[in-house]
Amino acid sequence: MLSIGDLSKRTGVKVPTIRYYEQMGLISEPDRSEGNQRRYSKTDLERLAFIRHGRDLGLTIDAIKELISLSQHPDRPCVGADRIAREHLDDVRTKIAQLKRLEHELERIVSHCDGHSIEDCYVIRALSDHGLCEAEH
Amino acid sequence: MLSIGDLSKRTGVKVPTIRYYEQMGLISEPDRSEGNQRRYSKTDLERLAFIRHGRDLGLTIDAIKELISLSQHPDRPCVGADRIAREHLDDVRTKIAQLKRLEHELERIVSHCDGHSIEDCYVIRALSDHGLCEAEH
DNA sequence: ATATATTGCTCTAGAGACTAGAGGTATCGG
DNA sequence: CCGATACCTCTAGTCTCTAGAGCAATATAT
Structure with missing residues (x-):
């Protein structure tokens, strides 16, 4: 389980930006610690890396959202x-x-x-x- | 004397954008008609064309501001x-x-x-x- | 165990360069 | 002189974050 700071260091996405992505619905709301702090899994890490990569390539948030939703239906044509x-x-x-x-x-x-x-x-x-x-x- | 719409047509800068530039201090407040509408001179037209051109070249508003202020001291080195x-x-x-x-x-x-x-x-x-x-x- | 430092939380506002809309007024052509 | 168009101000929204305030939780050092 990673804190938001750990996740930030591993992906290169700044902490407030991670929270912003959550707000925008790009990443799902993570689990919380007893003290209400965000705790991320390896899946969350992968998802954020995906987003980061897309942003680096200049894709818009909306385009990335679309790609995420496509990737959740692996049976459909690409x-x-x-x-x-x-x-x-x-x-x-x-x-x-x-x-x-x-x-x-x-x-x-x-x-x-x-x-x-x-x-x-x-x-x-x-x-x-x-x-x-x-x-x- | 040009109305804001005339100025817009002649420079290709949209009407709200012209008002925005005025607000940002890029162009000075123009004269007004009796009914409080903006009336522009040829000098204003030239200034706005200058700004438009700079924006087309991708200069920021601040860079253009600086250039305008430089151009108002023609004796200084460039x-x-x-x-x-x-x-x-x-x-x-x-x-x-x-x-x-x-x-x-x-x-x-x-x-x-x-x-x-x-x-x-x-x-x-x-x-x-x-x-x-x-x-x- | 305690003191301190770091990190985290939410919420709000700001950046840049406009754009859109509401609700009202002026000007112009016929 | 009527109606259409253009104009006015003011506020809020766009997009992708970034910065700061004020406070709470966690980690590190003693």
Whole structure:
């Protein structure tokens, strides 16, 4: 039986975050000690590791909830889980593309800055005048 | 003189967002019509376009505030503005790198999924077992 | 066994950057 | 001048936590 602090250390999820997940219904209410402190089992540990992993991969709480509920029906086909992961992969790719455009823009902006006075600063000028941008955004 | 709706159309910033920016001190309180409605000048339009552009580039409200205050002292050197842009560029690059790692992980996960039952689903298994991951994350 | 330190409890509020809704007022086109 | 649209203020909600207050339980050291 693990205290909430132990669980936190083992999974890397902060204590208040664990309580938050409980509140959100991601993990079930654990047993309590005589003094009303939370006591976790190995199953709870696994569940939390699962959640942590999903969050690290950028899945939303809702997506993780869905995956948990899917995983509780091991007989059903796994197209649902597959779909969630694929959709998320699409999102990630879109975001990467966006950020790359941004990276180029910022590179251009800082490379033009000659460090003289604000009046001539390309950073400020570029922000003021969208026409100085290379691409639409 | 533009109404808040006109300003919104011209800049692409939604009406409640404009009011929010005013509240946050990003734009100054505009003149009002006799009936107490906001009326904006061309200067206000430019300022808001500047803000919009900065937000599109992913700058925080605070960073934009700083840039605005810098731009109001055109005689000072522009190292401050340069620094803000460079720091942001670093952040963007870090985030791109992170997302790429994530992309690989998700690719691997979905490519292993054979669409049979949840019991064998690689999506679920990968989330449960960090050991199935290629890299640390 | 006791004193102290650490950890735990609940509850509330805050972060960032908006967005939505209620209930009422101004302005504009016809 | 009527009705539609746009505007006003104010409050509360989004999402995923994080921080703090004030108090209770547990662990460690003596």
